[in-house]
Amino acid sequence: MVLNCAIVKQHKDTMNKADKNKSSGHFKIHNVGFYHPAPRQIKCLSYNRRTSKLAVSRDDASIEIWDMQSAVYMEKCILGDPSWSVEALGWLNNRLFSTGLTGELIEWNSKTLKPTPKATLTGNGAGCMDIHNANGCIAIGTNEGYLNTFSVEGDDINPSKPFDQQQGPILCCKYDSTGRFIVTGSTDIIRVWDVTNGQPIYKMSPGRAEKNREINVWSLVVLKDLTIIAGDSRGFITVWNGKNGTHIDSISNALDADVLTVAVNDEENMFCCSGVDPKIKIYAAIEKQDGAPRKWLRNFKRSVHDHDVKALAFVDEKKIISGGVNGYINVSCTTKELSFNQTQYGPFLPEPCAVVAVEARLLLLKYFNYFEVWELGTPNEIIQLSEEDGNQKKFLFMDKNQKSVVQLKNKNGKPITCASISPNGKFLIFSTESKLKLFQLDTQIQTASLAKVKVTSDKFTACAKVLFSSDSKYLFCVKDSGDIEIFSLSYNDDVDFKATVSTEGVIKDTIRLIYLSKCGKYLVCVGTCGTTAVWTNKGNRWSYLKQISKQNCVPTAIAMHSKTNRIVLAFADYKIFEYDLTTDTIVCASDAFLKDKLTRSLKNSTDKAINNILLDENNENVVILQNDSFLFVLEKTKAPTLAKKLKSDQSKDLTSAEHYKLITHMGNYEHFVHMAWLSPSEIVAVVVNPVTLIEQLPPSMVHKLFGVS
Secondary structure, three states, rough: OOOOOOOOOOEEEEEOOOOOOOOOOOOEEEOOOOOOOOOOOOEEEEOOOOOOEEEEEEOOOOEEEEEOOOOOOEEEOOOOOOOOOEEEEEEOOHHHHHHHHHHHHHHEEEOOOOOOEEEOOOOOOEEEEEEEOOEEEEEEEEEOOOOEEEEEEOOEEEEEOOOOOOOOOOEEEEEOOOOOOEEEOOOOOOOEOOOOOOOEEEEEOOOOOOOOOOEEEEEEEEEOEEEEEEEOOOOOEEEEEEEOOOOEEOOOOOOOOOOEEEEEEEOOOEEEEOOOOOOOOEEEEOOOOOOOEEEEEEEEEEOOOOOOOEEEEOOOOOOOEEEEEEEEEEEEEOHHHOOOOOEEEEOOOOOOOOEEEOOOOOOEEEEEOEEEEEEOOEOOOOOHHHHHOOOOOOOEOEEEEOOOEEEEEEEEHHHOEEEEEEEOOOOEEOOOOOOOOEEEEEEEEEOOOEEEOOOOOOOOOOOOOOOHHHOOOEEEEOOOOEEEEEEOOOOOOOOOEEEEEEOOOOOOOOOEEEEEEEOOOOEEEOOOOOOEEEEEOOOOOOEEEEEEEEEEEEEEEEEEOOOOEEEEEEEOOOOOOEEEEEOEEEEEEEEOOOHHHHHHOOOOOOEEEEEEEEEEEEEEEEEEEEEOOOEEEEEEEOOOOOOOOOOOOOOOOOOOEEEEEEEEOOOOOOOEEEEEEOOOOOEEEEEEOOHHHOOOOOOOOOOOOOOOO
């Protein structure tokens, strides 16, 4: 099968392609270009080198956890609340802490994703935090000039006596490698504090460029030898000896505007800086033979952002993570030889951002605190593709354009955790952090109407994920505890609680993916820990069936053949396998070189994890994979190797196994948000144009070019 596709910019909803021919594999594709999510700005980053996890805070107080170990994907997301504030993040081993303008130190539960206030700060709102992992200590600087320190012992967080109040807010703070000293930056001054007595032992002034203009020290790092590298509002980098409080060096005009962030690598022979001037400048250390302090020289610069960069972090010696006003997480290289290699991850909400109601031809688009329902257009059927056309792409005009059906906003601006629409388009459901609401949708009249469905069951409470069965008769709600509550639906407003599926003891972490087979017999859950487990329905009673062996990487996408009991899983390392529930075997798997082949043919194509799998009902030998930028079409081919058993005592086996072979690929889309079947011959593709994100951003810094007025 060859998938022919092209993006057409014909107003908002367009149709690609002509009729699907089963033998040639031609499809109609709805290119949905009217999804315009807001660019959620990044405020701070914290990278955990032990676990390869990246914590990201955004301006709506959301916190995202990204897995950077293989292909990068969003593992978890804590949607923000208007009453929250997250100004700084930090990892203490595998525990995540945050602080903000609410004046609290908060720990986040890794399973329920709920905040647990641990301590109240002296000095109200905080803007910076640092954690010393070896000593289990936390330092927080507040806007009133207080430096708060805490020691962590198990679940107990013990506050120390607050340090002497300084004049003005503390803008940044860092421990030294021993944990004996804390260095803070504020207006016109850098201080070195002795942790034992809470007193400043050195005060260093970066100096003013203008007499009446204050200098803010926005960011600093402390090296193992107590060398301090600080960035300030002049665009300067200053280097200090923290052992005696003396000035070592200055890099004037390191940037053309405020230096908002500075980061250093593990070897401490390289640091980078960025800020209001969004260029990332990388400096390398030059050691001197006479024992004099080393000199920092600019190695090169990278221009990967157009707006303010607020946070930087080194992944390793070759990669830097950056983020700022445009909302993108950017991973770029630190060496000139690899300067072409960069990948951006968009500021999108957790998947799924879109849900297709197949029978009703409706599309739900989810935003931060509201969602929209659209009726998809109907194509003109005049143009046909024949066998002779091969890979040619043709476009269909719309006999009936798309139409907005309904928009539903949550009160008080609070975020919508999850939302869905039933396949028949009759039911809408969404959940916030505190409530779960169900509506009946009537689109048969000229103006669509919504009627709230009253549910009396005490099990009908807020959930993290929700989905409908393919026949629209059952509703599955995934709770923060890991339990899955099942309800039956009818059109006379009856919603009855049916069963609870408990994942306790099977999935030890958060449920990341959930999939219900089309027949409604199998329920598959994937945890963030990598466990894939299956439950089966026997006479309206759900029971645990089996666990598919845990792989080295976590599954990032899942699908199931509608006519067989076979599950297709895609992993973060780009391994794909098809698992037969009946025989308990892997009946098809991608070859070991699939990722290398994709990387060679499409630069950076495997940096982003697979987030969706489409299976063709008419051709079970074809699998379509989707990530943020590309489509990959795989086909099964016979291989001489034996099928792999998942259990050593399994008696059944297959005489031969199949491998997935890459047929074709398509890209580069930016950004490919969602893809789903609308009918056996139609696919819905939701694409976000980066221009629509840029248009919503504030103006960026204007650079003067030589010879241009």
